Amino acid sequence: MTLLELVDITASYGRIQVLESVSLAVPEGGAVGILGANGAGKTTTLRAISGTVRSTGTLRFDGKDLRGLRPDQVASLGIAHVPEGRGTLSDLTVRENLRIGAYKRKDRKAIQTDVDYCLDLFPQLQDRIRSNGSALSGGEQQMLAIARAIMARPRLLLLDEASLGLAPSTARAVYAAIRRLRTESGIAMLVVEQNANLAFTLVDTATVLETGRSVLTGSAAELKGMDEIRRAYLGG
Missing domain, CATH: 3.40.50.300 (P-loop containing nucleotide triphosphate hydrolases)
Structure with missing residues (x-):
């Protein structure tokens, strides 16, 4: 299809x-x-x-x-778009960035499940969960941009x-x-x-x-x- x-x-x-x-x-x-x-x-x-x-x-x-x-x-x-340049929200933490990705969702338990999945998919983000986007490396910012898009399901x-x-x-x-x-x-x-x-x-x-x-x-x-x-x- x-x-x-x-x-x-x-x-x-x-x-x-x-x-x-x-x-x-x-x-x-x-x-x-x-x-x-x-x-x-x-x-x-x-x-x-x-x-x-x-x-x-x-x-x-x-x-x-x-x-x-x-x-x-x-x-x-x-449809979720991860643009060139990543677009990480630099003043928000990794966790806050992920939750922003799910801002239209109401299923709180499922949102937390998806946060956990993203952190398992990109383990580097788990270590940086409380860091602001501006403190991440380029690779970590790219991982976060993709993870945030995933959060929209x-x-x-x-x-x-x-x-x-x-x-x-x-x-x-x-x-x-x-x-x-x-x-x-x-x-x-x-x-x-x-x-x-x-x-x-x-x-x-x-x-x-x-x-x-x-x-x-x-x-x-x-x-x-x-x-x-x-x-x-x-x-x-």
Whole structure:
């Protein structure tokens, strides 16, 4: 079953068109990657879904039209966006950040269960539970941003450059946690990632964007085997 569907999505910032006819689909419980060079439109695609940039075309989540909805309305449908740059609430503690993620929920016992799950998923956060976001390392801030999104119990997680700026060992740890999350929760994921080697450990399929257009879609195995993909994204 298709959970998220984009067909011929076009988006602009003022007079500058960034996306032109982008199409992709994310199945229920699936994981899809978006690859492309800087400026290809990867982040804008996620913003079009989450309602932070206006778009034209077909944009549906669980059969519902997302176009014209405010970001809070999109989130209320079950879409959580972890943007590039993390967005940690620096003046709040780790625990407070997690609880902010569940601010629309009323199930207090389940909220605490999910806090415990996030701390098990990212053990480094347990050690920093009383620390303010501003005191965390870059890797810890990324873990907290993902954990806070999980607290909303989304059906779809939009991940924008989860490994950006992280040491290789930390990036691998973050992706190991995301893979575990996918297995255990069944949350669908749309993943923008510069490090294609990491992305291919998580996603089933991927779409390649060039100058705002979808130019190639295939399974992770198929794309990894293509010479042009290896040269552009895999260091081969």
